Amino acid sequence: MSPKAKYLKRHTVSPAAVIWAILLFIGYLSFFAARWFVSTYGRLGFDSILFTLNSDLHGVQSGLLTRFTLLALLPAVSLTAVTQLLLLRLLRGWMRVTAAVILVLFLICFAAWDVELDDYLLDQIQESDLYEKHYVDPDSVSITFPEEKRNLVYIMLESMETTYLSKALGGGVEVNLIPELHELAADNINFSHNSGVGGFYCTSGATWTIGAMVAQTAGIPLKTPTEDVNDYGKEGEAFLPGVTSLTSILRDEGYYQALMVGSNADFGGRRAYFTQHGMDMVYDLYTARKDGIVPRDYFVWWGMEDLHLFEYARQELTEIAAQDQPFAFTLLTVDTHHVGGYQCEFCTDSISGETYDQSISCSSRQVAEFVSWLQAQDFYENTTVVIVGDHETMDNGYIQRNVADSYQRMVYNCFLNSAAEVQVSKNRKFTAVDLFPTTLAAMGCQIEGNHLGLGTNLFSSSPTLAERMGFLRFDDELAKSSDYYEANFY
Secondary structure, eight states, rough: OHHHHHHHHHOOHHHHHHHHHHHHHHHHHHHHHHHHHHHOOOOOOOHHHHHHHHHHOOOHHHHHHHHHIIIIIIHHHHHHHHHHHHHHHOOOOOHHHHHHHHHHHHHHHHHHHTTHHHHHHHHHHHHHHHHHHHBBBGGGGGGGOOOOOOOEEEEEEOOOOOSSSSSSGOSSBBSSSHHHHHHHHHHHHOOSSSSSOOBBBBBBOOOSHHHHHHHHHHHSSOOOOOGGGTTSSSSTOOOOTOOHHHHHHHTTOOOOOEEESSOOTTGGHHHHHHHHHHHHHHHHHHHHTTSSSTTOOOOOBBSSSSHHHHHHHHHHHHHHSSSSSSSSEEEEOOTTOOOTOOOOOOOOSSSSSSHHHHHHHHHHHHHHHHHHHHTTTTTGGEEEEEEESSOOOHHHHHHHHOOOTTTTOOEEEEESSSSOOOSSOOOOOOOOHHHHHHHHHHOEEEEGGGGETTEETTTTEEEEEEEHOOOOHHHHHHHHHHHHHHHTOO
């Protein structure tokens, strides 16, 4: 063999080596991506991952992509190269193949376990009859509005938990990070899992923002369809077309409705869900640029911080309230998003060494100021205000550093200027699905049977499904597959 032929043979990469390099990379990327996800977000259930990956991701915060690259992609590339080199140099034939197969299988199996894929698959082969037994179609019951229809301002706070209360107040941290929100809840209506200011359980299908939005407005968790999964939630695709939601009902009652977010409204299918269910106007970063709230090239965090969002909300609400029709205005904050939150010019650094604490406390102050502004407006007298967290925080590192493992985390809620009288608000077991009928009741609506979707009107004395079944059993049923869900809602 000529020297040139020997050189080419020595330096030519075989097809088998390329295939094993690709498989090793897939294994390592699965392993490190799963590790990154769990360390960043905690264990939220595989359904949240599946839906998010297959929906519109326009507007995702750039810092997350950077962290993913540094903590998952680069380690996967590096270890693939090192492992491939070691396998080629140290092992031959079937021993190399066996070692590679074992390693790839281990990496993928560990990744699957880490993100709870095993639990998800087990749930998919179990059928629940929860909907057949307990789902109440809003179109099948009478919902009577008061003669003078009340307006609604629905303030959804990113990742707002009662965990941020001090331990002395029933929270999970040393210092009360949300004194203003605590005062609002204590002085108004707060449905609680305990005898003080508390909140509601976070369930399967409602552990991320769009899932929580669906649960709170439609009384069902958000489940990813088994068919056409790659298009679900994307622009132009139907989003739960068989669902009658809060916004669907208000549309039919002649309400003008608007949604305002500080990021790209397309992210996670939010625009698709709300516009297909009665929302007249959606405000986001791009409309804020157009309307002069922020400069044309403005972008921080997920889009724009809450100080601009509240400014924008004041401006638009003033115009909306001047119209000659009832309105429903939904606002979603963003500064308390993981990881670490966003620190705006209103934040203070005197709370602790945690930047997330600053964002949480700043959010509490800004919400209280916004509520004070609402209360000073002429339209407030006939307006119900709901302040509620969307889900538990996904900043897993913060929780691990500051909150005891045994602490039961709950999501915040507060109802102001309600038209309904409370019967039992404390020591309740309830979830996001119960907010659907409860919000309508707070607006003065009479609901036949006090149940909508899977939710129960908390102003009534009727027990919730979490109370009747026990929260863990109810949550297990929500996670299982449902023929009824797929046949009627998709």
